[in-house]
Amino acid sequence: MPNLTQVRPTALLGLSGWHSRASVQPEKASARRPAGPPSSGAGLAEVVGALAGLRLPLAARRLARLPRSDGHVVIDIPGWKAPEAAGAPLRGFLRALGHDARGWGLGVNTGTPERDAELLAETVTRTAAEHGPVSLVGWSLGGVIAREVARVHPDAVRRVVTYGTPVIGGPTHTLGARSFGAAECARITALADQLDRERPIVVPLTAIFTRRDGVVAWQACIDHHSPDVEHVEVFSTHLGMGLDPDVWEVVARRLTTPEGNA
Numbered sequence: 001m002p003n004l005t006q007v008r009p010t011a012l013l014g015l016s017g018w019h020s021r022a023s024v025q026p027e028k029a030s031a032r033r034p035a036g037p038p039s040s041g042a043g044l045a046e047v048v049g050a051l052a053g054l055r056l057p058l059a060a061r062r063l064a065r066l067p068r069s070d071g072h073v074v075i076d077i078p079g080w081k082a083p084e085a086a087g088a089p090l091r092g093f094l095r096a097l098g099h100d101a102r103g104w105g106l107g108v109n110t111g112t113p114e115r116d117a118e119l120l121a122e123t124v125t126r127t128a129a130e131h132g133p134v135s136l137v138g139w140s141l142g143g144v145i146a147r148e149v150a151r152v153h154p155d156a157v158r159r160v161v162t163y164g165t166p167v168i169g170g171p172t173h174t175l176g177a178r179s180f181g182a183a184e185c186a187r188i189t190a191l192a193d194q195l196d197r198e199r200p201i202v203v204p205l206t207a208i209f210t211r212r213d214g215v216v217a218w219q220a221c222i223d224h225h226s227p228d229v230e231h232v233e234v235f236s237t238h239l240g241m242g243l244d245p246d247v248w249e250v251v252a253r254r255l256t257t258p259e260g261n262a
Contacts, residue, residue, distance in 0.1 A: 021235050033168065034173040036172075038216070045212065049239030049240035052237070066097060066253060071098055072099070072133070072134065072135065073100045074094055075104055075135070077109070078139060078142050080141040080176060081108065081109065083107065086139070089243060093248055104123070109141055111176070113144050113170075117145045117149055133155070133158035134156065134157060135157070135159045137160075140165055141165070143162025143164070143165025146162060154201075159254060160204070163241045163247050164213060167207065167223045168222070169188070170191075172189050174217070176215075202226075202227065202228065204229075205228060206231075206251075207222070207232070208221075208234055209221035210235060210237065210238070211233070214237055214238055
């Protein structure tokens with residue numbers, strides 16, 4: 001552990017939440033392809049994920065100063081096995097900034113992304129017809145679902161922001177790989193590769209990742225195919241991303257980017 005007397009004041013402010021530690025990573029092709037799920041040690045580190053929320057009080061001032069929304073609809077999608085309530089803190093924050101932030105309406109994410117993408121697409125297209133293109137925010141597997149809706153219905157989706165989302169190999173490079181089985185992982189990997197080659201996602205994408213991710217190999221979160229994607233690195237764990245003020249700030253800033261701009 002470093003001597004605190006040797007730590008820069010700006011680093012301490014970042015650790016406390018006063019300053020953001022998020023950084024845009026411009027070279028998306030620089031990351032190696034993932035070799036498998038995270039190590040068991042990284043997975044054990046996830047137990048401290050909730051501590052990310054301890055940074056929220058000192059981050060409150062900078063979060064409150066973020067740009068206000070134009071009021072367009074934002075749909076939030078939970079991660080694998082997570083209830084819709086998991087995204088309630090983020091949705092509440094976005095509503096405070098003027099966003100029309102909503103849950104996805106399908107309850108717990110049971111891990112059936114192909115079916116759920118079709119169901120969510122019905123909501124997205126119906127909402128877009130009434131209110132204009134919507135933004136999608138997805139955590140982990142929720143981001144996979146958001147991406148597939150945007151892939152098929154780009155005219156109905158304004159922007160996609162994902163965090164901790166595996167875009168390479170589906171569950172192959174996650175702690176859930178064993179639950180899906182080798183055959184299903186191989187099928188999903190082949191399907192994802194085919195879709196990315198033949199029908200890349202054209203709406204603006206922001207992929208937030210952390211090298212401390214103990215659930216998804218961080219290299220699997222790097223999108224090598226989409227033409228309009230940026231990658232932003234944060235320093236929480238996978239489970240901590242939902243309460244990480246830096247994630248909240250990136251999400252809020254990207255959602256207020258004018259439609260049609262990256």
